[in-house]
Amino acid sequence: MSKEQGRTWDTSLFKRVFSFTKPYGGLLAIILTIITVLAILGPLRIALIDHMVHHFIEAKDLAGLRTFALIIVGILLGETFLNFATTYLSQKLGQSIVKDLRNQLFSHITKLRLKFFDKNPIGMLVTRAVSDMETVAQIFSQGFLSIIGDILVLVFALTMMFVINWQLAFIVLIPIPLLIIATNIFKKAIKKSFQDVRKEVSALNTFVQERITGMALVKVFGRSKREAKTFSEINNRHKKANIRSIWAYSIFFPVVEILSGLSLGLLILYTLSRVDDPGVNFGELAGQLTAFIMFINMIYRPIRMLADKFNTLQMGLVGAERVFKILDTDELIPNTGKVIKHDFKGGLSFKNVWFAYNNEDYVLKNLNFEVEAGETVAFVGATGAGKTSIINLLGRFYEFQKGSIEIDGEDIRDIELNLLRDNISVVLQDVFLYSGSIYDNVTLGNPEISKEQVVEAAKLVGAHEFIDRLPDGYDFNVKERGGLLSVGQRQLIAFIRAYVYQPKILILDEATSSIDSESEMLIQNAIDKLTKGRTSIVIAHRLSTIKNANKIIVLEKGEIIEMGSHAELLQQEDGAYRKLYETQFDGHEV
Structure with a gap:
């Protein structure tokens, strides 16, 4: 049995969830007051009906009957309004709390180091931020507050x-012990099925998100039927989990109705047995019978719903626990830098840097190199040599284990994280664009960047012409991941994005490896414009793009094996760079 299934109640977890009601204390007090009033009005209305039957119907007192009927109608109207207010305000409270919690969760996720995303599927995080959050909202809209109301009614x-x-x-109340036993069995069954449903929802989200994102791979390798079959299996498990919950409901509710009918039958039998008793007031007995028939419905309805609502509460707590597990994840990059202002020039220094993604399986070993402000340094090497790891360390997306990395003599760990990243721009091989306009994808929502600046940057990098030809120009919606643009066009937009932020350090990671020759000429021109006068780090497989770099560093298995200019490295007869260059160009420059 899992930890979630084995625990029946977690007080500390509930207190943590309940702490989110603090900003809404006034609203919560209003809801609790309304719930209490409703719990009083229902039984009071039935007592008035008892009095009306006993005193006015038997005596044929039409005036009194009319007065009490109007009072009861007034109470019913009041209950209707208060029920509306309770439902609306409870939902409002739940959604307000979830809004705050979801904002906190998303903010926390954006601060997590990339290592966290390496280990956790995106679909799971989507489930936490969306589906699990809705179960948390139900703690207040359908769980805790409803349970309090039902208990007060009882x-x-x-x-x-x-x-x-x-x-x-x-x-x-004779059948009540049987109802309690049935309720307990139902509660356990429905809890298990709900947990299975949540697990399968997460599996569905993860599977669908990954396959849709990688749809090109599915089609290229003809995996459509196989993936559809796998999805069908997961979907079938989800269906079975839901059916198990439906099965529990389909048994429990009829049992409750039977027990409710048993109470009614016992009540009628007992009342009939007293009809012929001398001294029994028939009007009083009729009034009590009428009232108790209504009371049976009043007490059985909340008891029947309590098990369901308690499970709703528990499922909300399970969802909250999953959300809190992410919130409590301490895989954050420490932002303890004391340098909050700095006139960056862009000078870089790696001193004895060692880095491992897992424990001491080092992918970078004892790196030592310096880059003067305004210089361009290029890294070359086989896949897995550690090139991308270097740029991940520079932006503090991962933390290195040994050594130091400095910018203008300041250790990057001493620089406030946002300040550090504001001065570094990265253009990746696989450019990510959001569904939205080109302008929004360039500015990333920064209101300080004007459209004129974006147009100026586009002209500089040679992208204005193709953007201007698009429908709506800079307002053209590129759709999800920039699917309506070519690879080269997406790269150019990434260059515009890098330029408008005016970084002191520019990182180009395989920026020309996936494009055609025509696009490469445009992008090479953009690179020349962007790198001019600023410190640039270039990672490239195409050596023709880095011949003019001030320094070329050759990596092998995380270590620097050669360093120098293009001309210097070509002079080394058995050098790794020269061999790589000759392999690409067959001894002839192109």
């Missing part, structure tokens, strides 16, 4: 029953 109804006639109250 307390006031039972009290009123014993006040009116304690003997009839005992008769009505």
Whole structure:
């Protein structure tokens, strides 16, 4: 049995969830007051009906009957309004809390280091931020507050029953032990099925998100039928989990109706047995019978719903626990830098840097190199040599284990994280664009960047012409991941994005490896414009793009094996760079 399934209640977890009601204390107080009033009005209305039958119908007092009927109608209208207010305000409270919690969760996710995303599927995070959040909202809209209301209704109804006639109250309550047993069995069954449903929802989200994102791979390798079959299996498990919950409901509710009918039958039998008793007031007995028939419905309905609502509460707590597990994840990049202002020039220094993604399986080993401000340094090497790891360390997306990395003599760990990243721009091989306009994808929502600046940058990098030809120009919606643009066009937009942020350090990671020759000429021109006068780090497989770099560093298995200019490295007869260059160009420059 899992930890979630084995625990029946977690007080500390509930307190943590409940702490999110603090900003809405006034709203919560109003809801609790309304719930209490409703719990009193229901039994009071039934007591008034008892009095009306006993005193006015038997005596044929039409005036009194009319007065009490109007009072009861008024109470019913009041209950209707208060029920509306409770439903609306409870939902409002739940959604307000979820809004705050979801904002906190998303903010926390954006601060997590990339290592966290390496280990956790995106679909799971989507489930936490969307589906699990809705179960948290139900803690207040359908769980906790509803349970309090039902319990108060039971307390006031039972009290009123014993006040009116304690003997009839005992008769009505005879089947209750059986109802409690049935409720407990139902609660356990529905809890297990709900947990299975949540697990399968997460599996569905993860599977669908990954396959849709990688749809090109599915089609290229002809995996459509196989993936459809796998999805069908997961979907079938999801269906079965839901059916198990439906099965529990389909058994439990009829059992409750049977027990409710048993209470009604016992009540009628007992009342009929007293009809011929001398001294029994028939009007009083008729009034009590009428009232207790209504009380049976009043006490069985909340008892029947309590098990369901308690499971809703528990599922909300399970969802909250999953959300809190992410919130409590401490895989954050420490932002303890004291340098909050700095006139960056862009000088870089790696001193004895060691880095491993997992424990001490180092992918970078004892790196030592310096880059003067305004220089361009290029990294070359086989896949897995550690090139991309270097840029991940520079932006503090991962933390290195040994050594130091400095910018203008300041250790990057001493620089405030946002300040550090504001001065570094990265153009990746696989450019990510959001569904939205080109302008929004360039500015990333920064209101300080004007459209004129974007147009100026586009002209500089040679992208204005193709953008201007698009429908709506800079307002053209590129759709999800920039699917309506070519690879080269997406790269050019990434260059515009890098330029408008005016970074002191520019990183180009395989920026020309996936494009055609025509696009490469445009992008090479953009690179020349962007790198001019600023520190640039270039990672490239195409050596023709880095011949003019001030320094070329050759990596092998995380270590620097050669360093120098293009001309210097070509002079080394058995050098790794020269061999790589000759392999690409067959001894002839192109």
